Amino acid sequence: MAALLLEKLSDCLGSPEPAVRLILSILIGYPCALVYRRFLFYHPATVIHLFHTFSGLALAAFNFGSQLYHSTVCILVQFLMLRLMGRTVTTVLSSFTFQLIYLLAGYYCTATEEYDIKWTMPHCVLTLKLIGLSFDYYDGGKEPSELSEDQKKAALPSVPSLLEMFGFSYFYGGFLVGPQFTMRSYQRLVAGELTDCPGKPPNSEIEAIKRFGLGFICLAIFAVFGPYYPDSYFLTDEYEAQPFWYRCVFILLWAKIILYKYVSCWVIAEGVCILSGLGYNGIVDGKHQWDACANMKVWLFETTPLFGGTIASFNINTNSWAARHVFKRLKFLGNKTLSHVTTLFFLTIWHGLHSGYIMCFSMEFLIITVERQAQALVRDSPALTKLANSAFYPIIYVVQQFIHWLFMGYSLVPFCLFAYDKWLKVHSSIYFCGHIFFLIVFLIMPYLRKALVPKKERSQKKEE
Incomplete structure (x- = not known):
């Protein structure tokens, strides 16, 4: 019955069924966040971890069926590495190697010539989470004077429990499309510290609605105009027959429209994080900030005339992760250009083969x-x-x-x-x-x- 309804909804929207499942799963994050705020905020950490784990697993099963075992295996292996190998460089290197190779093997085994929504999509998000976790645990053993401000905020004093790692990995606000966040941020969320009202759920409903509304507008733009700018048109004889200026303008308009697919998902997911409290980012100039999980600066994205401005406004948390865990840790190379190239190479293979x-x-x-x-x-x-x-x-x-x-x-x-x-x-x-x-x-x-x-x-x- 549910499969039939999804099929009809997919036909009605003119979108592939996996895409419909994905956007529904992101939207389900809002009622999950409301359940957490209303019924679980004052409960022990164990209860909250279980809720995050099983809600995330349910979303994984809804989208990818039995293939959810891939994420479970990688989480278990990461936990064992931290427990058995300790706070060492070997742990970091082993984690980096295993998680990245597992992801690349997944890309290789599931590769097609089309963009498919499959288990590797959330797994690339998980890969960064787990690699980052090993870095943060390693940093937790250093003297504070050896760490940057970002590293101090993320450093872990001890190995998280297995249940804690599952809750962190499957948290409904970031499991499918991001954003990236640290284990320390997740721990603070569970402890009820990420709120503008100490001891109470955050007053973040309005901010969450704003991001949802903005994300919905971006999704509507993509849904309305996307069919007029399909990727497949580039490969047709009709496109080839168009004058040069037309082909260039088509590429320009296609790029603007196609990127709304990513913008909408990230902004809507950010709203889930804000509603739960994970988006809380302290006070600046007397105002509470809710941008800790912002993956898009939409105004900058729309108005900047610079390529650097677009990069700074797009997929922010992934770029920050790469800067913190790859670029800045290559300082020993003594060459910013080489560090930049290495970071871009990492992002290249992380995206796919x-x-x-x-x-x-x-x-x-x-x-x-x-x-x-x-x-x-x-x-x-x-x-x-x-x-x-x-x-x-x-x-x-x-x-x-x-x-x-x-x-x-x-x-x-x-x-x-x-x-x-x-x-x-x-x-x-x-x-x-x-x-x-x-x-x-x-x-x-x-x-x-x-x-x-x-x-x-x-x-x-x-x-x-």
Whole structure:
């Protein structure tokens, strides 16, 4: 009966059944959070862990059936590593290796040429949680003076119990699509500390409704306009026959629409975290903050003309995780560029084994490198600084936004089409304009600096 209703709902919405199951599961987080607030907030930690565990397992079974055992196995192995191997570098390396290899093996065994919602989707979220857990436990054995502020907040003084690890891993607000959060944050939630009213459930209903409403708007935009911009259109003869400008504009609009699929899920899931209290982030300037689990800065995402701004506004918690556990821990390399490349390589394989991910993240590195050089050029050149602050800036902004979203879409094509023959066909149909544009800018940037930056400024930069 339930399967029949899901099938009818899927047909009515024009969406695949796994996608309908996923969005329903994210929405179910709201009544789960209400149950926790109303009936379980004052109960012992054991009861709360059990509720989080079984509600998360139910969602996993609803979406992936018996394949939920994959997550259970990895949680058990992680628990045994922490218990038996102790607070050592070996534990961290073993955890990193096992969890990542298990995820990659899952990608390999379930790989298709389409984007499928399968058990590996929540498992990639879980992989970061469990690897991060081993880092945080290791940090708990260091002197506070050796830790950064972020590490101090996340460091674990002792090994969590098995039930605690299950509750942390299956918490309904973050199990399926994120966000990432630390075990210490989860422990504080269970202890009732994440609230603006000490000893009482948080007054977070309005903030949660706001995020739900924003997420629903984003979901509606994707549902209405998504069918007009399908990935499959890129591979048709009709697309190939369109003029060059049309193909470019289609990529730009497609990118804007396709990203709402991710934005909507993350914002709605954030609302669940806020409602439960996990989103509480203390007081800033006398106001209670609810952005601890924010995975999107929607206003920045919509308005920034910079590629760096989009990255800073998109999938925030995953980027923060990578910065904290990969980039910053590679400080011993003594080279920020090498640390950046290594971090992007990790994110590439974490997403999957398709060549499209490699192309997407390599393009990101090239674009960000060029953009930083361009920003430095504008900052150091009196003429360009004056132009950027002039009345012509609105025109510059429009042009910049067009370039921004065109090449954002250009980079996303391989990310979404996966296979080499597919994304190569699309890139060749627009004459690899993204690669050519940024490579040319990269190559001429030194000459632009020589022409536009006064010699005195260049000398000061070299001395620095």
